[in-house]
Amino acid sequence: DAGVTQSPTHLIKTRGQQVTLRCSPKSGHDTVSWYQQALGQGPQFIFQYYEEEERQRGNFPDRFSGHQFPNYSSELNVNALLLGDSALYLCASSLGRDSYEQYFGPGTRLTVT
Amino acid sequence: GDSVTQMEGPVTLSEEAFLTINCTYTATGYPSLFWYVQYPGEGLQLLLKATKADDKGSNKGFEATYRKETTSFHLEKGSVQVSDSAVYFCALRDTGGFKTIFGAGTRLFVKA
Numbered sequence: 001d002a003g004v005t006q007s008p009t010h011l012i013k014t015r016g017q018q019v020t021l022r023c024s025p026k027s028g029h030d031t032v033s034w035y036q037q038a039l040g041q042g043p044q045f046i047f048q049y050y051e052e053e054e055r056q057r058g059n060f061p062d063r064f065s066g067h068q069f070p071n072y073s074s075e076l077n078v079n080a081l082l083l084g085d086s087a088l089y090l091c092a093s094s095l096g097r098d099s100y101e102q103y104f105g106p107g108t109r110l111t112v113t
Numbered sequence: 114g115d116s117v118t119q120m121e122g123p124v125t126l127s128e129e130a131f132l133t134i135n136c137t138y139t140a141t142g143y144p145s146l147f148w149y150v151q152y153p154g155e156g157l158q159l160l161l162k163a164t165k166a167d168d169k170g171s172n173k174g175f176e177a178t179y180r181k182e183t184t185s186f187h188l189e190k191g192s193v194q195v196s197d198s199a200v201y202f203c204a205l206r207d208t209g210g211f212k213t214i215f216g217a218g219t220r221l222f223v224k225a
Contacts, residue, residue: 040218042218048211048212056210100147
């Protein structure tokens with residue numbers, strides 16, 4: 001049973017560029033959450049998707065957007081990249097709209113130069 | 114807003130020592146509380162949870178008790194092993210909410 005997978009593992013982008021990160025949830029899970037983890041910090045909630053809709057959003061600007069597909073996989077898009085967007089981006093999946101038991105992927109390390 | 118504060122690390126212990134990592138929280142309502150662990154090179158894993166006051170979460174020899182009166186959820190283990198070396202995150206999820214709020218993490222080093 002595959003766990004949560006994310007791609008790519010690492011990514012280097014230039015300021016002003018756009019990036020798309022991908023997440024495949026654990027088999028059978030229908031809810032995906034995205035987090036940003038800066039170096040030495042705890043993960044910060046970006047948003048959550050359930051039934052292809054964004055359910056809740058953290059304190060992130062509109063440059064951060066997402067999408068969930070019918071197979072429950074998800075994408076995180078970040079436009080107009082800033083140096084401060086450099087971080088580890090984590091995807092977490094769970095089953096059901098109210099489940100608190102999240103399974104995290106290994107993350108995508110984004111470096112903005 | 115809701116927040117989690119945990120003790121700064123790193124914490125360095127010898128094998129078989131007693132571990133306590135302090136965690137306090139601020140939240141409206143009645144949050145669920147969690148400890149997550151991040152081993153080197155691996156993703157975050159849920160270690161234990163407690164969903165209401167006075168609940169004790171436990172797993173792999175780790176324990177934490179949900180103390181509403183002190184708004185705390187301290188992580189303890191009676192005898193740590195080298196394999197427990199990792200970063201530990203305290204977290205909460207508020208009632209009716211969907212987001213999990215994490216503390217900054219505490220790095221634990223266990224020496225043989």
